[in-house]
Amino acid sequence: MRQFFTSRPIATSLVVVAGYFTILAAPAIRSSQAFGGDPSRSPQQAPIDQLVTEILLAASAVAIVFLLGWARQARLTSRPAWSGFWYVLVPTMITLVMFGAAVLIASQGEADFSALISSGLPQSILLLVLFVGVFEEVLFRGILLHGFELRIGPVAALFASSFVFGISHYVNWINGQSLAATHPQVIHAGLSGILYGAIALRTRSVWPGVLLHALWDFVVTMNHALIGDTFGTAADPTTSGAFVQVFGFLLRHFEPILGLIALAGWFRWQRRQVDQMQ
Numbered sequence: 001m002r003q004f005f006t007s008r009p010i011a012t013s014l015v016v017v018a019g020y021f022t023i024l025a026a027p028a029i030r031s032s033q034a035f036g037g038d039p040s041r042s043p044q045q046a047p048i049d050q051l052v053t054e055i056l057l058a059a060s061a062v063a064i065v066f067l068l069g070w071a072r073q074a075r076l077t078s079r080p081a082w083s084g085f086w087y088v089l090v091p092t093m094i095t096l097v098m099f100g101a102a103v104l105i106a107s108q109g110e111a112d113f114s115a116l117i118s119s120g121l122p123q124s125i126l127l128l129v130l131f132v133g134v135f136e137e138v139l140f141r142g143i144l145l146h147g148f149e150l151r152i153g154p155v156a157a158l159f160a161s162s163f164v165f166g167i168s169h170y171v172n173w174i175n176g177q178s179l180a181a182t183h184p185q186v187i188h189a190g191l192s193g194i195l196y197g198a199i200a201l202r203t204r205s206v207w208p209g210v211l212l213h214a215l216w217d218f219v220v221t222m223n224h225a226l227i228g229d230t231f232g233t234a235a236d237p238t239t240s241g242a243f244v245q246v247f248g249f250l251l252r253h254f255e256p257i258l259g260l261i262a263l264a265g266w267f268r269w270q271r272r273q274v275d276q277m278q
Helices: 002-006 009-028 048-068 082-107 113-118 121-152 154-174 179-203 207-227 241-277
Strands: none
Touching: 002 009, 002 048, 009 048, 009 121, 009 154, 048 121, 082 113, 082 179, 082 207, 082 241, 113 121, 121 154, 121 179, 121 207, 154 179, 179 207, 179 241
8 A cells, every 4th residue: 555655656645645635624614704704813823722623633644645655755753954953943943033123122012911921812823923934845745746756756746746735725714714814824834834844955854844834833823812913913002013014024034944944955965975884
């Protein structure tokens, strides 16, 4: 059975992605709020009530990798290339700076951080986004990237898997989010996939991307709660518009730029590996 899937890696990986897309979209199809009908939904929301669902999705994606026999090749159990972890540090620092700036802005207003922490909301969001990170990275930078890689090579696979990662976010439109909010989310997801994919290639592991992905989702959600719309417009007119615009610019552009830098680093690393073997 494994030989059947291994001989059809692209079809296999796309079927797995399509299966999850169907699972996530199907419950909303008959809802009156489907296809952009729920104005309350936004890309910055964290559906805390779906924690159990995200745990099941993450666990099932990991299980599928092992059932396919791809655990090492899909970079779940492969030995990490520790020298590549420098490429994780810069996006991590940028993300933390964005979060720190949002906290600073909120502290100048009426934000009650003690009440926020006591509510348990940040802790719940952190737990949720961790499993979201596991699910999406294992699915797209594990199963899908490896499936494409076997047929079209790692670089083309990176861009192909990033494209699919982006358009898969249209599931949020099916679930009620407006197209106006979903289009930028799709573009951002596709561009961020370049960074996550390049990190997976350079570190030879999906797990650094899992942690970075979870951190990013946490910061986007918390920034929205603290200062408004992270995508560039402030929900609270008293917040600093300049800071929010900077957040929007960084969100749209720093990930693909750093992804291409990491990809260039992967090329150099690959060349050194070949030279050492000769």
